[in-house]
Amino acid sequence: xxxxxxxxxxxxxxxxxxxxxxxxxxxxxxxxxxxxxxxxxxxxxxxxxxxxxxxxxxx
Ligand SMILES: [Zn+2]
Numbered sequence: 925x926x927x928x929x930x931x932x933x934x935x936x937x938x939x940x941x942x943x944x945x946x947x948x949x950x951x952x953x954x955x956x957x958x959x960x961x962x963x964x965x966x967x968x969x970x971x972x973x974x975x976x977x978x979x980x981x982x983x
Contacts, residue, residue: 927983930955934979935972937963944983951980 928951931942941958945951955976959965968976 928980929983930976930980932958932962935975939963948980952976 925946927944927946928948929942929944930951932939933942939962941962943951943954943958945954956968959968959972965972
Protein backbone atom coordinates (compact mmCIF):
# COMPACT_ATOMS: atom_id res chain seq x y z
CA UNK A 925 0.00 0.00 0.00
CA UNK A 926 1.57 3.31 -1.03
CA UNK A 927 2.13 5.99 1.53
CA UNK A 928 0.74 9.45 1.12
CA UNK A 929 2.58 12.59 2.10
CA UNK A 930 1.92 16.25 2.61
CA UNK A 931 4.16 19.25 3.14
CA UNK A 932 2.69 22.41 4.61
CA UNK A 933 5.05 24.48 2.47
CA UNK A 934 3.26 23.19 -0.63
CA UNK A 935 0.33 25.40 0.36
CA UNK A 936 2.63 28.40 0.39
CA UNK A 937 2.89 28.40 4.17
CA UNK A 938 6.19 29.53 5.72
CA UNK A 939 6.24 26.24 7.56
CA UNK A 940 8.59 23.27 7.66
CA UNK A 941 5.97 20.77 8.78
CA UNK A 942 5.43 17.68 6.72
CA UNK A 943 3.90 14.30 7.33
CA UNK A 944 3.44 10.95 5.72
CA UNK A 945 0.95 8.23 6.48
CA UNK A 946 -0.39 4.92 5.25
CA UNK A 947 -3.89 6.34 5.26
CA UNK A 948 -5.11 9.32 3.28
CA UNK A 949 -7.98 9.75 5.75
CA UNK A 950 -5.62 9.81 8.73
CA UNK A 951 -3.28 12.18 6.94
CA UNK A 952 -6.16 14.59 6.30
CA UNK A 953 -7.13 14.48 9.98
CA UNK A 954 -3.57 15.21 11.08
CA UNK A 955 -3.32 18.09 8.60
CA UNK A 956 -6.50 19.60 10.03
CA UNK A 957 -5.08 19.30 13.56
CA UNK A 958 -1.88 20.98 12.42
CA UNK A 959 -3.78 23.81 10.72
CA UNK A 960 -5.70 24.50 13.92
CA UNK A 961 -2.74 24.15 16.33
CA UNK A 962 0.05 25.70 14.30
CA UNK A 963 -1.77 28.17 12.08
CA UNK A 964 -4.62 29.23 14.35
CA UNK A 965 -7.25 28.19 11.86
CA UNK A 966 -10.65 27.59 13.37
CA UNK A 967 -12.01 25.66 10.44
CA UNK A 968 -10.91 24.25 7.14
CA UNK A 969 -12.82 26.00 4.39
CA UNK A 970 -13.92 23.94 1.37
CA UNK A 971 -11.45 25.91 -0.71
CA UNK A 972 -8.57 25.11 1.64
CA UNK A 973 -9.63 21.46 1.87
CA UNK A 974 -9.50 21.32 -1.91
CA UNK A 975 -5.97 22.77 -1.92
CA UNK A 976 -4.87 20.28 0.71
CA UNK A 977 -6.33 17.37 -1.28
CA UNK A 978 -4.46 18.60 -4.34
CA UNK A 979 -1.21 18.88 -2.37
CA UNK A 980 -1.36 15.35 -0.94
CA UNK A 981 0.88 13.12 -2.99
CA UNK A 982 1.56 9.42 -3.13
CA UNK A 983 5.08 8.51 -2.05
ZN1 LIG B 1 2.19 24.33 8.85
